[in-house]
Amino acid sequence: MESEKRVHPDINVLQKLYVMKTKISYCMSLLSLVFYQAIGQINISGEVTSMESGTALTGVNIIVKGSNIGTVTDSKGLYQINVPSNNSILIFSYPGFVTEEVMVGRRRVIDVAISSVQRQLNEVVASDQGKTLKRSEVAYEMEDHATGRVANPSMIRPVYDTESNTEEYSEISENGFKTPFNDPLSTFSIDVDAASYSNVRRFLNLGQMPPKDAVRIEEMINYFKYDYPQPKGKAPFSINTELADSPWNKDHKLVHIGLQCKDISMDNLPPSNLVFLLDVSGSMGQPNKLPLLKSAFTMLIDKLRPEDKVAIVVYAGAAGEVLPSTSASNKEEILEALDNLNAGGSTAGGAGIKLAYKIAKKHFIEGGNNRVILATDGDFNVGASSDDAMEDLIEEQREYGVFLTALGFGMGNYKDAKMEILADKGNGNYAYIDNILEAKKVLVNEFGGTLFTIAKDVKIQVEFNPAKVQAYRLIGYENRLLAPEDFNNDKKDAGELGAGHTVTALYEIIPVGVRSQFTIDDLKYQKTTITPQAVSSSEIMSVKLRYKEPDGSKSKLLAKTVRDIDNSFESTSNNFRWSAVVAAFGMQLRDSDYKGDLTYTDIYVMARSARGKDEEGYRAEMIRMVESCRLLSRK
Numbered sequence: 001m002e003s004e005k006r007v008h009p010d011i012n013v014l015q016k017l018y019v020m021k022t023k024i025s026y027c028m029s030l031l032s033l034v035f036y037q038a039i040g041q042i043n044i045s046g047e048v049t050s051m052e053s054g055t056a057l058t059g060v061n062i063i064v065k066g067s068n069i070g071t072v073t074d075s076k077g078l079y080q081i082n083v084p085s086n087n088s089i090l091i092f093s094y095p096g097f098v099t100e101e102v103m104v105g106r107r108r109v110i111d112v113a114i115s116s117v118q119r120q121l122n123e124v125v126a127s128d129q130g131k132t133l134k135r136s137e138v139a140y141e142m143e144d145h146a147t148g149r150v151a152n153p154s155m156i157r158p159v160y161d162t163e164s165n166t167e168e169y170s171e172i173s174e175n176g177f178k179t180p181f182n183d184p185l186s187t188f189s190i191d192v193d194a195a196s197y198s199n200v201r202r203f204l205n206l207g208q209m210p211p212k213d214a215v216r217i218e219e220m221i222n223y224f225k226y227d228y229p230q231p232k233g234k235a236p237f238s239i240n241t242e243l244a245d246s247p248w249n250k251d252h253k254l255v256h257i258g259l260q261c262k263d264i265s266m267d268n269l270p271p272s273n274l275v276f277l278l279d280v281s282g283s284m285g286q287p288n289k290l291p292l293l294k295s296a297f298t299m300l301i302d303k304l305r306p307e308d309k310v311a312i313v314v315y316a317g318a319a320g321e322v323l324p325s326t327s328a329s330n331k332e333e334i335l336e337a338l339d340n341l342n343a344g345g346s347t348a349g350g351a352g353i354k355l356a357y358k359i360a361k362k363h364f365i366e367g368g369n370n371r372v373i374l375a376t377d378g379d380f381n382v383g384a385s386s387d388d389a390m391e392d393l394i395e396e397q398r399e400y401g402v403f404l405t406a407l408g409f410g411m412g413n414y415k416d417a418k419m420e421i422l423a424d425k426g427n428g429n430y431a432y433i434d435n436i437l438e439a440k441k442v443l444v445n446e447f448g449g450t451l452f453t454i455a456k457d458v459k460i461q462v463e464f465n466p467a468k469v470q471a472y473r474l475i476g477y478e479n480r481l482l483a484p485e486d487f488n489n490d491k492k493d494a495g496e497l498g499a500g501h502t503v504t505a506l507y508e509i510i511p512v513g514v515r516s517q518f519t520i521d522d523l524k525y526q527k528t529t530i531t532p533q534a535v536s537s538s539e540i541m542s543v544k545l546r547y548k549e550p551d552g553s554k555s556k557l558l559a560k561t562v563r564d565i566d567n568s569f570e571s572t573s574n575n576f577r578w579s580a581v582v583a584a585f586g587m588q589l590r591d592s593d594y595k596g597d598l599t600y601t602d603i604y605v606m607a608r609s610a611r612g613k614d615e616e617g618y619r620a621e622m623i624r625m626v627e628s629c630r631l632l633s634r635k
Contacts, residue, residue, distance in 0.1 A: 041082035044110055048073050048092060051115040057094055059617030059624065060114075061437055065089040065101065070437050072617035094624060116631075168378075169213040170417040170479065174592060177473045177510065177518040180466040181528045186474055187461045187482040189494035190259070190503050192449070193423065195408060195416070195432035197223035200589065202411065202434040204625050210589060214416065217586035218476030218505065224582065224618060226502045226575045228260035236455045237261045237497060239545060239560045242576045244567040247606060248584055248596025251514045254569075255507040255562060256576045257462075257543060261454055264499040269452055271307040272369040273325070277356040278341065279376035281316040285343035288434075289410040293375050294338055296407070296439030301335060303447055304328035311359050312337050315352030316344060325363040350390055357397045364401070367551075369452050374422065375407040378415030394426040395493075401551060403453060403496070404428040407442070420479075427456055427496050445616065448499035455547040457494040457555065460505065461487040463542045467534040468564050471510040471519055473594065475583050487546060490555050497547070504579050508594070509540070518594075540564035574612030578619065581607045585626055600630035 048060045056077025063070040064083050073079045083090070083104055090110065092100045097114045104110070178186070196219035203210035231238040238260045246252040276297060284290040304310065305328060312323035312334070323337040356372045364370050394404055404426025408419045416432075423430035429450060431442045442450055459482060464472055474481075486492040497503065510516050539561045546555040569577065584603050587595035604626045611619045 041084055042086070042088075042104065042108070043080060043082055044090070044104060044108060045078070045080045046110040046112065047077045048079065048094075049077055049111070049113050050097075051113040054113075057097075057114070057624075058614070059620030060092055060094045061435070063091045063093075063436060065091050070440065072437070074617070075614065075620075097624075167211070167412065167414045168417050169211055170420070172213050172216065172478050172590075174590070174594065175474045175476075175478055175481075177471040177508075179471050179520065180464040180469050184466070185461055185463055185484040185487075186472065186507070187459065187484050187487050188474065188477045188505075189480040189482055190458045190460060190497065190505075191218050191477060191480050191495050192222055192497060192501050192503055193420065193430040194219050194223040195420070195430045196220055198432045198434050198438050199408075199414075199416065201621075201625060202432075204628060205434075212590050215586050215590045216476060216479075217583055217590070218480070220586045221476065221504050221506070221579050221582045222502070224578065224622075226258055226260075226504060226579070227573075227613060228258050228502055228575065230260060231262050235558060236547070239543065239558060240575075241543065241560060241562045242567075242572060243540065243562055243565055244572045244576060245569045246508055246596070247569045247577075247580050247602075248587070248594075248598045249508075249516075251510070251516065253509040253511060254576075254580060255509060255541065256572075256579055257460070257505045257507070258575060258579075259497070259501075259503040259545075261449070261497045261499060261501040261503075264448055264452065264454070266305075266448070269448060269499070270368045271365055272304070272309065272371065272451065273360060273363050273365045274304075274308065274310050274369075274451075275325075275356045275360045275372045276310065276312045276338075277352055277372050277374045277376075278312065278314050279316075279352075279374075280314045280341050280343050282344050283377055283413055284410070286410060289377055290341065290343045292433065292436065292439070293407075293409055294341065295436055296433055296443060297338055297375070298335060299440060300443040300447075301328070301331055301338070303444055304331075309363060309365075310334050311363070313352055313356045313359060314341060315355075319352040319355045321355065321359065325359065350393075353390060353393060357393070357402060360402045361397075361400060370402045371405060371428070371451060372402060372426070373405045373407065373451075375409060376419075377410040377413060378408060378419045390422060391425045394422060398425070398427040405450060406430045408432040424495075425493075427453070427493075429496070429498070441616070441618075446498075446500070449501040450498060452499045453496045453550045454499050455497045456550055456552075457490070457492070458497055458545065458547040459487050459492075459494045461544045461546075462507065463544075464509075465534050465537060465540055465564075466512075466528075467530050467537070468512055468540045469509050470512045470514060471516070473508045473518075475506040475508060476586075477505065487544070490548070490553065504575075506579060506583055507541075538563050574610055577606065577610035578612060581610050582622070585622070588629070600626055600633055604630050 048057050049055060050057055058073055058075050058077060060073040061070065062072065062079055062081055069081065071079055071081045086104050086106060088104045090102045090104065092112050092114055094114060097116050100112055100114050102110060102112060196214060196216035199214055200210045200220065228240045229238055240258040240260065242256040244254060246254040278293065280290065301310065308328040309325045310328060311321065311325040313319060313321050323334060326334055360370055360372055404423060405428045406419045406423040408414060408416065420430055433439050433442065482492065510519055541562045543560045543562065545558045548555050581603060584598050588600060588603065604623065607623045607626055611623065614620055
């Protein structure tokens with residue numbers, strides 16, 4: 001008995017030590033896990049290839065499901081991304097390919113092969129209880145059936161609603177050829193909007209051809225940045241020109257005009273007084289609208305500095321201020337106000353715009369960036385919502401130095417025409433946000449260009465030498481045309497340029513002596529003489545440009561001439577060839593009378609050779625869009 005008593009205390013001590021050791025081990029493991037999650041993320045890398053061909057895919061979108069963390073594959077199909085945990089799910093998406101979801105688990109290298117999808121653009125894509133539904137009857141599936149959670153707003157799957165499509169686009173009547181004798185001057189306002197391109201991408205990614213009037217070729221061209229030299233001296237931008245044969249009509253020539261705005265570092269940008277004007281009406285309840293909007297503005301808020309200020313105005317049945325003007329040093333407060341927003345009610349857009357401008361003027365910063373950022377699907381249907389009334393209001397406010405940026409979201413009831421008008425009248429720009437990566441492009445990568453104006457009322461006027469030009473045509477810019485006398489009229493509104501922006505315009509030219517279906521016969525009763533100076537000149541055209549300082553009222557003039565040279569399309573710069581490829585793609589999508597004899601196959605081949613520098617993968621993405629159209633059209 002005494003021996004048993006001597007043994008049991010030792011056993012008890014050992015048991016206690018074991019329990020204590022187990023608890024310590026558990027706590028250390030828990031602390032390690034917490035510490036690991038606190039100090040960093042898990043780095044995942046890999047390669048994405050085509051399952052059919054085995055070739056590397058450039059520009060594949062990779063997103064951490066349920067977050068705004070994303071990246072794209074590089075020119076070799078390689079990627080790296082930091083994820084929060086082993087339970088993270090990576091979503092791999094690419095135009096024309098099946099979207100793949102992969103759980104990270106314990107792997108740190110994840111190679112993915114994705115398969116292509118080849119379906120007719122105009123065929124049915126889904127069936128609802130035996131009822132065949134068309135692609136035009138598109139809505140969004142809001143719930144992930146596997147988890148019951150709302151789907152990632154950047155990767156929404158299409159479902160169909162036969163009554164919901166009320167999208168609106170302004171009719172575009174394409175520019176035709178004009179003769180220098182009848183129309184010696186071509187005048188237009190520059191345009192840095194790029195909404196049309198991302199909207200077209202949205203249609204193609206859903207397996208649907210975009211409406212003809214949704215394709216604005218100048219916006220497709222200007223979606224991409226070009227490698228122009230930085231301006232020298234005091235001018236806010238450089239003017240760059242190039243001339244060569246047209247790729248879609250070998251008898252014609254193409255003139256490329258490119259502007260490069262001065263880059264300004266974030267440290268040197270003026271302080272911002274921003275008012276977020278956010279649509280929280282019932283139509284914004286879909287996950288590709290308000291949830292995506294929140295993710296987009298979260299990235300913008302992260303970019304702001306302590307000297308910047310943000311106010312938030314929302315509108316639904318009525319308009320209200322949900323966050324007074326707040327320093328960006330209090331980001332938690334701003335993000336909390338944003339996160340608490342919910343959709344519901346009708347759309348009092350006019351009242352919201354009035355309140356937003358009132359707040360912007362109240363907190364106006366002299367010499368700063370004073371701007372209202374409107375985010376909506378454009379569906380204004382209650383209150384002072386007529387285009388004329390809102391245009392008058394916005395035009396009045398821009399004279400006080402408060403500009404407008406318009407960001408469009410969603411589909412089905414999207415009002416593209418109204419969004420474009422508001423941005424134009426507000427001395428601002430217009431972008432369409434179809435996924436989280438587009439939000440990153442507009443609000444992070446191109447932050448300065450989107451929000452900071454360095455020149456306003458920018459106009460271009462081109463005079464053609466009739467001794468060398470039989471006819472000319474401006475490609476795109478149909479809703480930006482100006483009368484010749486508007487060029488010297490400083491009261492006439494025109495486009496704005498932001499820090500770091502590039503702007504590109506193309507003219508198609510029919511040289512003198514070329515017979516073309518687009519030229520007119522010589523006049524019988526009237527003859528126009530050409531001056532000896534024009535005949536002896538080596539110039540094919542002169543380019544003039546007027547602009548004002550952001551707070552100026554008197555314009556400044558820049559000018560440049562373009563010499564007539566023989567230059568093949570193949571020998572031109574990547575800038576020239578890429579802009580021509582995008583223009584050709586836009587004309588194919590519009591089924592333009594001027595598209596020439598190129599096919600999607602031709603455009604695809606040209607695009608691959610003209611891609612050039614493409615760090616973000618945007619050009620590779622367009623190549624895939626062209627490839628999808630090529631496969632689906634068999635041309």
